[in-house]
Amino acid sequence: MKKLIIALFLGFSAILSAQNSVTGKITDTKNQPIIGVSVYAPELHKGTATDENGKYTLSNIPTGNVKLTFAFTGLATQNKTINVLKKENIIEIILEETVLHMDEVIVSTAFNKIQSQNVMKVEHSTIKELQQKGTSTLIEGLATIPGVSQVSTGTSIGKPVIRGLSGNRVLVYSQGVRLENQQFGDEHGLGLNDAGIESVEVIKGPASLLYGSDALGGVLYFNPEKFANAGTFTTNFSQKFFSNTLGSNSSLGLKTSTENWKFLARGSFNTHSDYKIANGDRVTNTRYQEADFKTGIGYSNSKFSSVFRYNYNDLDLGIPEEGIAEQTTNNKSEYPKQGVFNHLLSLNNVFFFEKSKLDVDLGYISNDRSEFEDSNIAVLHMKLNTFNYDAKYHFPQLGKFESIVGIQGMLQTNANSGEEYLIPDATTNDFGVFGTGNYEWKSNVIQAGLRFDNRKITTTAHGILGEEGSFEAIDKSYDSFNASLGYKTNLGKDLSLRLNVASGFRAPNLAELTSNGVHEGTNRYEIGNSNLKTEQNVQSDLNLEYKSSHVEFFVNGFYNHINNYIYTSPNGEIIDDNAVFDYIQNNAKLFGGEIGLHFHPHPLDWLHYETSFETVTGKKQSRSFGSDYLPLIPANNWNNTIRSEFNTKKWLEGGYATLNVSTTLNQKNTSGFETKSNGYTLVNLGLGGKIKLGKTVFDINLNGNNLLNKSYIAHLSRLKTDGIPNIGRNIILGLNFNI
Template sequence: MKQLLLLFFLLNPVLGWAQQTGTVQGVVRSGGQPVAFASVGLKSSKLGTTADENGRFTLAAVPTGNHRLVASAVGFQPTEHSVVVTDGTTATVEVHVAAVPAALQEVVVTGVSRATEIRKSPVPVAVLSKREVLLNSNSNIIDAAVQGVPGLSAVTTGPNISKPFIRGLGYNRVLTLYNGLRQEGQQWGDEHGIEIDQYDIERIEVVKGPASLMYGSDAVAGVINMLPRLPTGTSGRLHGDALTEYQTNNNLLGTSLGLTYHQRGWQYAARASYRRAQNYRNALEGRVYGTAFRELNLTGMAGVEKAWGSTHFTATLYDNFQEIPDGSRDSLSRRFTRQVFEGEQDDIRNRPLVPQADLSTYRLNPLHQHIQHYRLLNRTRLRLGAGDLHTLLGVQQNQRREYNHPTAPSQPGLAVALTTTTYDIRYAAPAWRGLETTVGLNGMHQRNQNRNATDFPIPDYNLTDVGGYVHLKKAWGPLELSGGLRYDTRWLRWDDFYVGPDARTGFARQVNRAEATGTEPQFSAFRTRYQGVSASAGATYSFSEKLLLRANVARGYRAPNITEVGSNGLDPGAHIVYLGNRTFGPEFSLQEDIGLSAYLPDAELSASLFNNDIRNYIYQARLTDADGQPVVIVPGNATYQYQQGRARLYGAEITANLHPRALPMLAFNNSLAYVTGLNKQTGLLETHGRAARYLPLIPPLHTRSELRLTQQRARGRLSNAYVRAVLDLHAAQNRFYALDNTETRTGGYALLGLGAGTGLRNRTGEREIVQLFVQLDNALNTVYQSHLNRLKYFEYYAASPNGRQGIYNQGRNLSLKVVVPF
């Protein structure tokens, strides 16, 4: 069977070479006027292009036969047009599209069985384009998504480290994808970010709500899919863009070069990106020691699209050097100090001050992380009659080393390599009497290995996931129903793992059973199996094309991750000793979601309410002794033990985007996101009362308002010029997990942002040759702490002379981006 499959995949490209092709050309119009820069492509195909400013387009290398041509543009309803292509000829068409609010035409492909219009998805979905990402200044791709999607937040550990949270749930409850491939990079940790090149992402799709039906474990809160750019533009010509970015706060320098090419169905893309930054600063503390970084990304793609379908191979390399902050300071001046000794010789009160030269440099300090992530994936789509078979195969390895020994800077304290093989097979059957059926099978195998290290928070382990599902969708007039059922199982296992002294270095090291000389293993052998059933049922009712009601009920499943079950040691980068619990069972959530959306001539309004009850909810809490004092296993590091109980999260998201027809250049966009997380563990509440009432890491009420004026028609050589003002309001967070001082109250704050930009067209006005984006964030240089900023708790003293504790967020920052498309 394996040989037949291999032969099939090898023969398909050969058959594609012999495929007869023709050309399709034409114009896209609305009301007799050309629609500039409309997207035009073949339905159920990746073959597409962009019309010019006069609405004209050309599609080359189109397979012969009958096709459906799809044209869409922001502000217009997508339209299909039949076209017949014969070998060696050119078919000419004129496609007419109708103007409607932009939100009606967006199509989402994440978290659903087939491409679906956002408005018809029973769960809330948000899409962020590359242009929206470019408008904002950000240090990583998650921060970019947070600024554009209500209900999405991030736990941060400095400017380049952000973990996504959806509606108060994060870590292994949010599944992050790169081009459909699940991102496996030890996402359960706080101290490193998502290993994806932000300059390579063309589109971000966010599913807010349980998506376990499609993906299995780790998608109970939602999915974030980062989609890279595919080749577009004129066939047979090299296209691409060059980007340069500078940010004043931490002197961030970013450069990126991307190239794309396609001809006769063959497609190629490549990108190289490099960023480096110094320590960030704020008005209270100056530069924050330990927050500089250096990052390199390389990406390559090759693929082919023919009448039989398509196949694409993508390879990526992520290489990041990231400093490790610890927050140590002089007790009186509050200036940052550095660690130079270890163990009993390291006195926090006598650490030397960090010289100014070491605060304002691109040179990284000896205490840092080195994270490398390699990824190879294949996406294939085969047309099987009226149905489609989609496959995704990927292998990735995440190597993480944390250098935390000042007396031995070349010796990593933590060194792990995580290798993951992922598969996803999905068959979309032909519709039968209006019923669309999709069946799928996906899973992964994962192996973690500790290498030359001195600290071992988790053991070497093997993990295997497998799950299958069926999804159904059918429409009855204005009512569209969808739902499905899934079963998952996970095997987790590891052998005895011993740790002993290293006479050569004086540190600990991994040893075998014989070398352990009768000592107990740090991680004794463990075998277990988790299993669970996921299900969803949703409906969308269209009162009209402009008023829709959607509702969804879903049962999510999540198996515990490795740290929650097996951790028993220091994570140097987090400055935390984690203790797991082998008795944990899987989490099961039941979420209800209901939303109403109105697409009016002058506004787009939406409101969504959700309620999420979770059984076996797992969270972190500080470990204390019988006297209520914090347990310290490793001096200078906190000790956390995972807990499991019941929880409930509920909240709302509201958006009101105004775009008056009488003033088409004006857009006034507003959003509100609110979530409350309640700890429902009865015994804990009875013992500790209000201190244990709320869940940890719950974002406060957040509103965002943006006023934007955008140039509607090119004037001279300027196009798409805009000015904008953004106001972010974060309420005080008074509902926090206060037990054992795990969290503290966070005050509210307001951040003002100002921005402007424009495009510069060539002399003939045919295309943009330069795009300029300027953004000033935190324009008033407000001193604040985000409730989800882990640096807030990096503090060694019970009190400080200025009454402020922990590390504060970034101050005023001016960002300049220049993009040169070609």
């Protein structure tokens, strides 16, 4: 009976899959077939690999325009958009050698173009590339991307900063869903583990057209791990060790796919003791433990593709209030500490019509956050539940013109059950509608869009008005119209120019509207303002990019003007030995950019030199404050890397060695209550590659970060006010086995 059921199931799948197919042969420039080329259809979440003859077949392909990616290590990735008009379609590909960066498909923008065709400059990096730098956390890796930095609390908590904007001004997407996890608080981390994440895309600038409120400063878009190729079953185990924190990071995953169905699961565990500074002392209670589980199941045929994913994250971390006190290598957090449980569920669907398609994404996030002072009874306990929906209809393409209309929305509730209230019980409703178009002619592309949003916030009264921790009920509604216009052109064979102008907005968050008490970790008594207006900005971006066989060069410049910028300012009062800060508004401006060079000299095919410089300045614009600087603006940074690549025929493939020198300059442009910061230089080394010992094959990387054990304090460290340095020398060993 069991065999009969399986036979019927496979037969039913075969009937469904008897649709369009794409076949072909992939060769190199010498017309030799290439074995093992990855052929992937992103919209279908399915792929295959070429056989010993370089041939491949992808079945269940929908009618109309379909994007395919052809990738192989050491060869230039090709991305093709094909027009499937018949049941059998033949696509032959020739892959050429490459020594520079791949031209990746960008998922976070509306039309999913490859980077060279994209109107907006988007930074793309794989998690593997970030991990090869030896970073211990996901946010630490992101901070190595030009224009991105972090507000950190030791090694356990990091919040992304994009060109001087952070918190609710930077939107984070995971599994196609906006991540909501009390991100307004500086002491709240990102809540994501890098296990089971394929890559990250960074939009540096207002992206409210596509994402609504809170994308005023930019977007971090995390692409989840891909499913296995059809007809395969794979398992993977990775292990990392960290000398400084005596830490360990273990991850085990498996995935399998048939022609229609696909499944994956990955579990990981991360544990670290207190981090050690350059003089050998450990910073008390910066230890943490994290458990993470991700799974997904998908189905696709020629009519639709559907993927359900689930991510559970359990984070237990200490709150460092004593500075350098008790010295221990214990990895179990002490009081005070935080406990965070996060559930993220997503359902991503694509419905294919003859010449158009409909994307529908649904998401649910349950964030449970507790803070414990001296016992296992939570003094602060917040449950934030968020439901998101996002629907985009892609109209049939008219020549070189593409267009999309969409709606987005969010329903969010916050509930308190602890004795202390940081923000009140509240309900937030978002609704947005937008349209955008993309037109190409010759080497030019122009893209424009328009959007309307509404956000409603309703809170419940709590406590006795006038006393700490009390809130009065509010009922607010915020509207905003936003637009974007972008243009890209090729000034020459290898030279491109991008110019973008876009507006963005951010409605005030609950902390800014309602705060009434001491904010943990800041030693400030904060008072909210229910009359705050919506932040509204206009940013212009200019990108000049040169790419040839041996040289890449880019210059990014931006100017960002923000009306009604919200920030805290001391009012001169003292309550219980804490200075009182009010939430106020003034216009602000931020400007700066990034410049970079990647040089690969011929005939030294094994040598790469990369250098980049990033700068941002943020100022308030008001009569009362003159040209006072904005808080939490990262210091200028100059980053240099020399990388060599090598192979041995017998036991090493894709070997590399890197020397990185990162120089952070002095930060003297500080706001009224910030302290200035001294510059520092860190030296980092890396070695790695794929080891082949008989039938055993594994990836290895060995990194030495802050190799000279430099004592320094980052400007955006929240431990800076206590004079506590950042982490000292850290040796990281990473192993990755595909079983």
